[in-house]
Amino acid sequence: xxxxxxxxxxxxxxxxxxxxxxxxxxxxxxxxxxxxxxxxxxxxxxxxxxxxxxxxxxxxxxxxxxxxxxxxxxxxxxxxxxxxxxxxxxxxxxxxxxxxxxxxxxxxxxxxxxxxxxxxxxxxxxxxxxxxxxxxxxxxxxxxxxxxxxxxxxxxxxxxxxxxxxxxxxxxxxxxxxxxxxxxxxxxxxxxxxxxxxxxxxxxxxxxxxxxxxxxxxxxxxxxxxxxxxxxxxxxxxxxxxxxxxxxxxxxxxxxxxxxxxxxxxxxxxxxxxxxxxxxxxxxxxxxxxxxxxxxxxxxxxxxxxxxxxxxxxxxxxxxxxxxxxxxxxxxxxxxxxxxxxxxxxxxxxxxxxxxxxxxxxxxxxxxxxxxxxxxxxxxxxxxx
Amino acid sequence: xxxxxxxxxxxxxxxxxxxxxxxxxxxxxxxxxxxxxxxxxxxxxxxxxxxxxxxxxxxxxxxxxxxxxxxxxxxxxxxxxxxxxxxxxxxxxxxxxxxxxxxxxxxxxxxxxxxxxxxxxxxxxxxxxxxxxxxxxxxxxxxxxxxxxxxxxxxxxxxxxxxx
Numbered sequence: 001x002x003x004x005x006x007x008x009x010x011x012x013x014x015x016x017x018x019x020x021x022x023x024x025x026x027x028x029x030x031x032x033x034x035x036x037x038x039x040x041x042x043x044x045x046x047x048x049x050x051x052x053x054x055x056x057x058x059x060x061x062x063x064x065x066x067x068x069x070x071x072x073x074x075x076x077x078x079x080x081x082x083x084x085x086x087x088x089x090x091x092x093x094x095x096x097x098x099x100x101x102x103x104x105x106x107x108x109x110x111x112x113x114x115x116x117x118x119x120x121x122x123x124x125x126x127x128x129x130x131x132x133x134x135x136x137x138x139x140x141x142x143x144x145x146x147x148x149x150x151x152x153x154x155x156x157x158x159x160x161x162x163x164x165x166x167x168x169x170x171x172x173x174x175x176x177x178x179x180x181x182x183x184x185x186x187x188x189x190x191x192x193x194x195x196x197x198x199x200x201x202x203x204x205x206x207x208x209x210x211x212x213x214x215x216x217x218x219x220x221x222x223x224x225x226x227x228x229x230x231x232x233x234x235x236x237x238x239x240x241x242x243x244x245x246x247x248x249x250x251x252x253x254x255x256x257x258x259x260x261x262x263x264x265x266x267x268x269x270x271x272x273x274x275x276x277x278x279x280x281x282x283x284x285x286x287x288x289x290x291x292x293x294x295x296x297x298x299x300x301x302x303x304x305x306x307x308x309x310x311x312x313x314x315x316x317x318x319x320x321x322x323x324x325x326x327x328x329x330x331x332x333x334x335x336x337x338x339x340x341x342x343x344x345x346x347x348x349x350x351x352x353x354x355x356x357x358x359x360x361x362x363x364x365x366x367x368x369x370x371x372x373x374x375x376x377x378x379x380x381x382x383x384x385x
Numbered sequence: 386x387x388x389x390x391x392x393x394x395x396x397x398x399x400x401x402x403x404x405x406x407x408x409x410x411x412x413x414x415x416x417x418x419x420x421x422x423x424x425x426x427x428x429x430x431x432x433x434x435x436x437x438x439x440x441x442x443x444x445x446x447x448x449x450x451x452x453x454x455x456x457x458x459x460x461x462x463x464x465x466x467x468x469x470x471x472x473x474x475x476x477x478x479x480x481x482x483x484x485x486x487x488x489x490x491x492x493x494x495x496x497x498x499x500x501x502x503x504x505x506x507x508x509x510x511x512x513x514x515x516x517x518x519x520x521x522x523x524x525x526x527x528x529x530x531x532x533x534x535x536x537x538x539x540x541x542x543x544x545x546x547x548x549x
Contacts, residue, residue, distance in 0.1 A: 012507040015484035016409040025404035219455040
């Protein structure tokens with residue numbers, strides 16, 4: 001213990017004393033106790049609300065209601081329902097919104113499938129569109145329309161006018177926000193059905209502004225099981241069975257948020273599979289070292305050489321940058337000035353050699369045509385230098 | 386650290402005795418009292434439910450704080466609140482100035498350093514307990530603590546001093 005430690009402890013205590021929570025521990029404990037009655041009757045808590053908040057909401061509504069009756073007889077004001085309230089929820093007042101967590105997934109239309117990664121594919125062919133009749137994509141992301149059918153397809157409804165895509169050919173829409181703008185877009189197409197595209201603004205996603213950290217991304221931490229990750233997130237995750245070639249490699253993501261990172265999990269794909277790596281592939285989502293998708297080699301090098309960048313110094317092999325000459329073309333389209341872009345994705349993660357390997361972040365990878373997803377099945381993806 | 390079963394009554398007891406202190410800690414880590422209160426309440430609710438379902442905890446308070454911090458990261462949209470909002474207790478100006486300076490300096494730290502610093506200096510948790518709570522190595526905690534401590538000393542113009 002140093003003098004500085006003691007002074008910091010004292011200042012923290014003094015600063016803490018000035019923070020005055022609205023509720024006391026007794027009030028919160030009582031709310032928890034009241035939950036016991038609800039649990040025994042089988043009432044399920046909404047995943048995006050706290051039970052404390054719900055209990056308090058009822059309490060506040062009752063108190064305000066009593067006061068309103070006593071003080072404002074005949075007052076026409078009715079309690080308001082907050083946007084987060086699920087159907088059937090007891091109406092709450094505006095005052096209770098302070099107790100309602102605001103982190104919710106984007107409100108994409110029901111039945112809309114969120115696509116993940118920098119270049120999600122929309123496949124259309126004789127049997128209809130895949131993955132569905134409505135897809136949600138990030139505003140900063142791209143969409144790749146792949147015509148897998150035997151005939152040339154014509155799609156109309158894009159700002160640039162109608163486009164034709166030959167058999168076994170594809171077109172990019174990148175970035176989506178420039179070409180389509182936020183909101184839902186409907187198309188006419190022939191002879192195959194083109195799905196609606198829902199462009200989700202960054203502002204609507206709780207995941208869009210979180211930085212990739214040394215040990216995780218937002219609520220997702222390296223080493224978590226799928227089950228733990230779902231509990232931390234507060235909702236289900238989708239696990240893609242054919243995400244990567246390895247027999248024990250899976251990609252998990254938040255199903256209704258196109259800004260979801262891709263969680264690379266190893267195992268049988270079930271609840272006990274563990275997160276080994278986290279990929280972030282959308283432009284604009286920074287890492288702790290400041291590297292973003294779309295940066296040039298010079299920009300990456302400038303940050304990699306910065307002393308402040310070496311947050312992972314304690315981890316052997318951290319901050320390793322690696323790229324190859326043959327890059328995937330798609331990411332180049334994000335370059336604002338036509339420069340060749342280096343960074344296709346960045347990630348944090350462990351080597352796949354074992355659960356005890358330390359995490360390292362800001363390992364920048366560049367997708368290659370020959371080995372786009374060489375994870376989980378072979379040697380470690382990054383050379384250590 | 387071993388995980389042990391905890392009853393829902395123990396969660397209630399922790400809420401009764403530690404809720405306000407944990408809210409203060411999370412407030413200093415995330416910068417928003419409102420967000421911190423939501424997050425700690427949510428964490429207690431989850432802990433209560435987990436205990437009710439027979440779940441185990443390595444350290445209950447650590448679990449609550451970690452879940453609350455995760456929650457604040459999840460809902461945080463980059464709108465860092467200015468320390469010293471209207472719901473904060475009135476204090477002499479000099480104390481308040483010092484407190485705001487401290488919280489501003491803490492807010493400038495990277496997320497992990499911020500959390501570790503608050504756990505260590507405000508909650509007075511040991512390095513091993515912080516490591517267990519955050520599920521990281523002790524080396525990671527020491528590293529974050531060292532860097533955070535150095536940054537705070539520089540920002541607050543405090544001498545680092547020698548170990549006693």
